[in-house]
Amino acid sequence: MPDQNNQNIDALLTEDRRYPPPEKLIKDANAQPDIYQLDPDAFWEREGRERLSWSTPFSSLREWDLPYAKWYVGGQLNACYNCVDRHVESGHGDKVAYYWEGEPVGERRVITYAELQRLVVQAANGFRELGIAKGSHVGVYLGMVPEAVVTMLALARIGAPFTLVFGGFSADSLSGRLVDMQCEYLITQDSAWRRGKIIDLKSTADTAMAQAPSVRTCVVLKRGGNEVTMTEGRDVWWHDVTDNQPGDPAQCPCEAMDSEDLLFLMYSSGTTGKPKGVVHTTAGYLTGTAATHYYIFDLKPDTVYWCAADIGWITGHSYIVFGPLVNGTTSVMYEGTPDFPDKDRWWDIVERYRVSVLYTAPTAVRSHMKWGPEYAERHDLSSLRLLGSVGEPINPEAWIWYRDHIGGGKTPVVDTWWQTETGMVLITPLPGVSTLKPGSASRPFPGIRAAVVDENGTEIEPGTTAGYLVIKNPWPAMLRGLYHDDDRYRQVYWSKFPGVYLAGDGCRVDADGDYWLMGRIDDVMNVSGHRLSTIEIESALVDHPEVAEAAVTSRQDALTGQAVVAYVTLKGGAEGSQQKATELRDHVAKVIGAIAKPANIVFTPELPKTRSGKIMRRLLRDVAENRELGDTTTLADPSVVQEIQTRAEAMT
Numbered sequence: 001m002p003d004q005n006n007q008n009i010d011a012l013l014t015e016d017r018r019y020p021p022p023e024k025l026i027k028d029a030n031a032q033p034d035i036y037q038l039d040p041d042a043f044w045e046r047e048g049r050e051r052l053s054w055s056t057p058f059s060s061l062r063e064w065d066l067p068y069a070k071w072y073v074g075g076q077l078n079a080c081y082n083c084v085d086r087h088v089e090s091g092h093g094d095k096v097a098y099y100w101e102g103e104p105v106g107e108r109r110v111i112t113y114a115e116l117q118r119l120v121v122q123a124a125n126g127f128r129e130l131g132i133a134k135g136s137h138v139g140v141y142l143g144m145v146p147e148a149v150v151t152m153l154a155l156a157r158i159g160a161p162f163t164l165v166f167g168g169f170s171a172d173s174l175s176g177r178l179v180d181m182q183c184e185y186l187i188t189q190d191s192a193w194r195r196g197k198i199i200d201l202k203s204t205a206d207t208a209m210a211q212a213p214s215v216r217t218c219v220v221l222k223r224g225g226n227e228v229t230m231t232e233g234r235d236v237w238w239h240d241v242t243d244n245q246p247g248d249p250a251q252c253p254c255e256a257m258d259s260e261d262l263l264f265l266m267y268s269s270g271t272t273g274k275p276k277g278v279v280h281t282t283a284g285y286l287t288g289t290a291a292t293h294y295y296i297f298d299l300k301p302d303t304v305y306w307c308a309a310d311i312g313w314i315t316g317h318s319y320i321v322f323g324p325l326v327n328g329t330t331s332v333m334y335e336g337t338p339d340f341p342d343k344d345r346w347w348d349i350v351e352r353y354r355v356s357v358l359y360t361a362p363t364a365v366r367s368h369m370k371w372g373p374e375y376a377e378r379h380d381l382s383s384l385r386l387l388g389s390v391g392e393p394i395n396p397e398a399w400i401w402y403r404d405h406i407g408g409g410k411t412p413v414v415d416t417w418w419q420t421e422t423g424m425v426l427i428t429p430l431p432g433v434s435t436l437k438p439g440s441a442s443r444p445f446p447g448i449r450a451a452v453v454d455e456n457g458t459e460i461e462p463g464t465t466a467g468y469l470v471i472k473n474p475w476p477a478m479l480r481g482l483y484h485d486d487d488r489y490r491q492v493y494w495s496k497f498p499g500v501y502l503a504g505d506g507c508r509v510d511a512d513g514d515y516w517l518m519g520r521i522d523d524v525m526n527v528s529g530h531r532l533s534t535i536e537i538e539s540a541l542v543d544h545p546e547v548a549e550a551a552v553t554s555r556q557d558a559l560t561g562q563a564v565v566a567y568v569t570l571k572g573g574a575e576g577s578q579q580k581a582t583e584l585r586d587h588v589a590k591v592i593g594a595i596a597k598p599a600n601i602v603f604t605p606e607l608p609k610t611r612s613g614k615i616m617r618r619l620l621r622d623v624a625e626n627r628e629l630g631d632t633t634t635l636a637d638p639s640v641v642q643e644i645q646t647r648a649e650a651m652t
């Protein structure tokens with residue numbers, strides 16, 4: 001196990017605070033202790049039948065042809081029908097689906113299930129007129145606007161798989177995804193609000209489409225109202241496409257889709273330069289996200305639920321859109337940042353809508369911690385009864401602050417571990433059952449069998465050492481492979497320990513059987529809960545004409561969890577400068593997106609390499625963390641790393 005994990009383990013081993021479930025939850029919670037006793041197959045069979053509506057019921061629970069699973073085999077259903085139509089049909093059309101809060105103060109929309117249905121049907125009819133049909137591939141590049149949800153549902157209604165790309169990604173990142181999925185259509189917006197300014201998305205989409213010739217039609221939603229260039233014959237306005245369309249569901253029936261039909265691809269960083277197209281299909285994904293959402297957030301008919309993630313990440317797909325809508329939830333959706341116009345914006349939203357469940361990332365909690373509790377104190381947060389955390393390990397201090405200052409010292413905090421690939425939460429407390437330990441994600445969700453294994457794949461005795469987290473049985477929302485890349489799928493997840501899924505995270509199970517996640521054990525970093533690949537950032541750096549070589553690693557950061565540190569050698573022995581560092585950071589933002597910008601850039605005449613020429617990232621990491629160097633005996637030239645240390649120190 002990498003050294004940094006041992007440090008984390010030492011810190012966590014001293015964490016002995018315990019929080020048993022509140023009395024009321026023990027009695028009334030959706031999940032009761034016996035839920036853990038159910039046989040996984042019986043559990044998922046029941047969830048599949050009860051949580052979804054089927055046009056053709058499934059004939060068998062699953063087929064497992066390692067490493068490919070099929071779930072709810074033989075069934076037919078439609079995701080949009082399950083998320084919207086059936087709630088209207090069963091008399092819940094007036095229930096609010098989304099309280100949408102725009103970033104500009106005062107801009108709000110209340111969208112009921114009936115209204116959502118009308119918007120979705122209008123969009124689907126408009127899309128169909130443009131030629132989008134069952135099996136068409138569609139790219140979506142939208143921010144946190146209701147039309148993003150409407151688009152996802154309208155495409156699911158038609159049976160057109162999509163990939164929704166986070167609005168912060170660059171033109172190159174967008175075009176890479178459009179090309180990989182061979183998208184024929186792109187749905188985007190003129191611009192998105194961010195901290196009081198509008199960020200142009202359409203011009204980024206234009207640059208992306210210039211490199212993605214498969215896209216023949218682009219639908220543009222007017223949001224920021226900035227001037228955009230509309231390309232004749234390719235670009236059309238959203239309002240022209242949808243406004244005059246009928247909104248009557250009978251005029252746009254839901255396509256019957258097979259349980260295993262592709263619902264969407266979500267591209268995610270891996271250990272190579274190219275993001276992986278993670279495949280998610282229909283029935284298992286919907287069952288898994290809805291079941292976890294129901295039990296983990298203890299959903300009740302009057303719950304007002306807010307997942308403060310961005311829709312462009314898997315958290316948004318699973319827990320802003322599909323899981324909550326299948327469950328007929330009332331959600332809050334917010335367009336902007338937590339600190340605009342002031343740092344109490346979130347708490348104003350919680351108070352306004354009487355939010356009862358809030359789900360966010362540790363990095364956001366740490367930002368609020370840094371700003372101080374006075375912003376939360378300005379508002380009545382007494383409606384909150386449950387808090388959730390996702391995306392990265394939550395340090396006990398942040399956990400406790402979250403519970404005390406946001407949850408009024410009374411709410412359970414559910415720390416949910418999962419991944420883009422898992423589609424749904426796999427390791428989590430259940431609020432009425434688990435005794436919570438700050439920093440621990442508790443235990444595998446019912447129906448999930450996990451373990452921690454050593455280098456040989458042998459299960460490690462609970463209460464001893466850390467190892468590799470693996471999942472031992474297939475689960476409904478698991479990825480169905482990587483798009484058009486069977487080799488990589490097998491190699492990344494299934495080759496190190498045959499027969500089990502390798503999550504890529506270090507983990508320790510304590511003597512009670514609770515899981516403590518320790519961070520990634522591969523070249524994937526987690527910055528503010530966003531997944532970044534070291535190799536992808538290295539490629540972006542060497543793409544700059546003046547860069548000869550680059551190595552990227554991370555260091556721990558109090559706010560963002562991890563921060564990116566880049567070591568760069570310029571061509572021709574040139575010396576670096578502050579200005580050059582800024583230029584390189586901007587270049588990374590241009591190639592990947594602003595989220596990938598290195599926090600520190602250290603210029604160095606050479607990188608530390610082994611005699612066979614391999615860059616020793618382990619040592620660079622030691623330098624980044626400002627700790628004693630590990631074994632340097634295999635270095636070709638030990639003076640290189642000393643020089644880098646001196647330079648790095650000079651910078652701090």
Ligand code: PRX
Binds near residue numbers: 268415419
């Ligand atoms: O390292 C784990 C970390 O985030 C990775 C997955 O990232 P991504 O696919 O972007 O999905 C993020 C949202 C689900 C994991 O391999 N991670 C996620 N949740 C936790 C976590 N690490 C510790 N504790 C968590 N609760």
